[in-house]
Amino acid sequence: MKTAERAKETACFQLNFCKAEKIFTAITLSPKMFKLLFHRKKSHKQNVAEKEIPSTSHQSIPDASVAATPTNPENGKKKKKKKRKWRHFFCCSSQTDSDSEAETTTVKTQKKSRWSLFKFWKRKRQVASETTGEPDKMSDSSTGKECGESSHQVKNTTEKIPADLSWDTLIMELLDQESGWEHVFNSGVCGGKTIENQIETTDCFGFPNIGNTCYMNSCLQSLLNIEDFIRDISRQEVLWSAVPEAQLLRRLTDIRDCHESTDYGLKDHHLRSFKKAFSNQAPEYTGSAQKDAHEFLTLFLNEVKRLSPHLKRNAALLGQSYTCPVEDHHVFKMENMRTCKGCGHQSSQQEEFTSLSLDLVPEGSVEDMLETYLKEQEIEFRCDCGGTTSELKSSFDTLPRVLILHLKRFGFTQTYKIQKVDDPVRLQRDLVVPSNQGGGCYSLVSIISHYGGTESGHYICNSVHPEESPYSTSDNWLTYNDAQVLHTTGSAACEEQQNSAYILFYKRNF
Numbered sequence: 001m002k003t004a005e006r007a008k009e010t011a012c013f014q015l016n017f018c019k020a021e022k023i024f025t026a027i028t029l030s031p032k033m034f035k036l037l038f039h040r041k042k043s044h045k046q047n048v049a050e051k052e053i054p055s056t057s058h059q060s061i062p063d064a065s066v067a068a069t070p071t072n073p074e075n076g077k078k079k080k081k082k083k084r085k086w087r088h089f090f091c092c093s094s095q096t097d098s099d100s101e102a103e104t105t106t107v108k109t110q111k112k113s114r115w116s117l118f119k120f121w122k123r124k125r126q127v128a129s130e131t132t133g134e135p136d137k138m139s140d141s142s143t144g145k146e147c148g149e150s151s152h153q154v155k156n157t158t159e160k161i162p163a164d165l166s167w168d169t170l171i172m173e174l175l176d177q178e179s180g181w182e183h184v185f186n187s188g189v190c191g192g193k194t195i196e197n198q199i200e201t202t203d204c205f206g207f208p209n210i211g212n213t214c215y216m217n218s219c220l221q222s223l224l225n226i227e228d229f230i231r232d233i234s235r236q237e238v239l240w241s242a243v244p245e246a247q248l249l250r251r252l253t254d255i256r257d258c259h260e261s262t263d264y265g266l267k268d269h270h271l272r273s274f275k276k277a278f279s280n281q282a283p284e285y286t287g288s289a290q291k292d293a294h295e296f297l298t299l300f301l302n303e304v305k306r307l308s309p310h311l312k313r314n315a316a317l318l319g320q321s322y323t324c325p326v327e328d329h330h331v332f333k334m335e336n337m338r339t340c341k342g343c344g345h346q347s348s349q350q351e352e353f354t355s356l357s358l359d360l361v362p363e364g365s366v367e368d369m370l371e372t373y374l375k376e377q378e379i380e381f382r383c384d385c386g387g388t389t390s391e392l393k394s395s396f397d398t399l400p401r402v403l404i405l406h407l408k409r410f411g412f413t414q415t416y417k418i419q420k421v422d423d424p425v426r427l428q429r430d431l432v433v434p435s436n437q438g439g440g441c442y443s444l445v446s447i448i449s450h451y452g453g454t455e456s457g458h459y460i461c462n463s464v465h466p467e468e469s470p471y472s473t474s475d476n477w478l479t480y481n482d483a484q485v486l487h488t489t490g491s492a493a494c495e496e497q498q499n500s501a502y503i504l505f506y507k508r509n510f
Helices: 002-028 030-036 042-049 097-101 105-132 146-156 167-174 178-184 216-222 227-233 244-257 264-281 295-304 308-317 325-329 365-374 488-494
Strands: 332-340 346-353 356-358 379-380 389-396 402-407 411-412 418-420 430-433 439-450 457-464 476-481 484-489 501-508
Touching: 097 244, 105 457, 216 227, 216 244, 216 264, 216 295, 216 457, 216 476, 216 501, 227 244, 227 325, 244 264, 244 295, 264 295, 264 430, 295 308, 295 325, 295 501, 356 365, 365 430, 439 488, 457 488, 476 488, 484 488
Parallel strands: 356 402
Antiparallel strands: 332 346, 332 389, 379 389, 402 501, 411 418, 430 439, 439 457, 439 501, 457 476, 476 484
């Protein structure tokens, strides 16, 4: 019995060690991420050596001019030395002295555990390098080794596992913040897989993250990629420029004007102005909390659409006409036809959408998810004939110029706990969508992906290169990861984002 339990513990340990090794490999490839995670408080001797701070044991005698006098007793008192601030795990701001004193035993234990986890991982790598006779390299595991290949490194080491470690909690805790996911993605390794296609960077087109705003940056990059939508906003600038309620449109055009600029200070200013204007209409976005990209996108499009009646009245007074860019490009209508199974009576209802939310079909394609949404389903409904069941079928009544599809990667378990679904989805470059007025052919132009879990994560955007011609066959795409922009291809983006794709933008060809 003890042998079986021992074998089970060893297998569990090897699996957990493999997880930790992959994560730490991604972390150590980014010096900035490594410093952020494991920056420890320096000793007084280190501070003296590095910053030439006078040691308390070798302080010179104070000058007579500042020595203690009966009239100035304060000069003789020793000045209290301020405690040196230092960064804690995943914390961008330093703690005050009072915060340090109030720190609980639990938090201290967690810090010690994190550091022990790193030391344990590093020790095992050193043992492995001594065994093989090869120098330890931080990027060894990025070559694609699987768990079974590195199992010899952890053989007979279960006795040395730090007792205060909780592997599942601590390993995921390392990447359970947006900054963690962002830096790991920047390192070029995600989930143990090297992103080989994204090797060339570009200085322009990126947006700085002004405080957990990757959701906003990704949505803005996708919208700016839709040239006709942005052109229609710009074309009618004379109609909304003088309207106070259209501040959000003014801030959007400011971002459009600096999109290709390398002045990130200017971009930072315009992004903050945009976010402030948006927060005036959606107060829950005032702070720097992480938000859902689909929710932000929906609220933004609805806010632009809400301005339409007011701007149409103003345009009529000037003898002109206003066309809402959201209604013209993104809005479409769905028809829900209900048929009673008892008497066959039919009734229809139309709904207006700016995006369509689809249930995931594991290993399925986007077309499969769309067909599932449009498939006829049985519902409970009491008809005048006395029947209690009906069939409901949804169909496109109109089609938009740009079809936005939202993949439902977040849902609830049977115990009503929210969970994320990472099932892969085949991302189709071309899509045929049927409607009551004839079908339409669409091409994929942008993908917003989410990395992380239900508590926190990071958004990136893959889109067609802004300078790419609609008729070009070069398949030139860009990956927007906040300020970092990488060259890639549409084929590579579809392959890499199968498990992370969250919002898809399809542009209609005809």
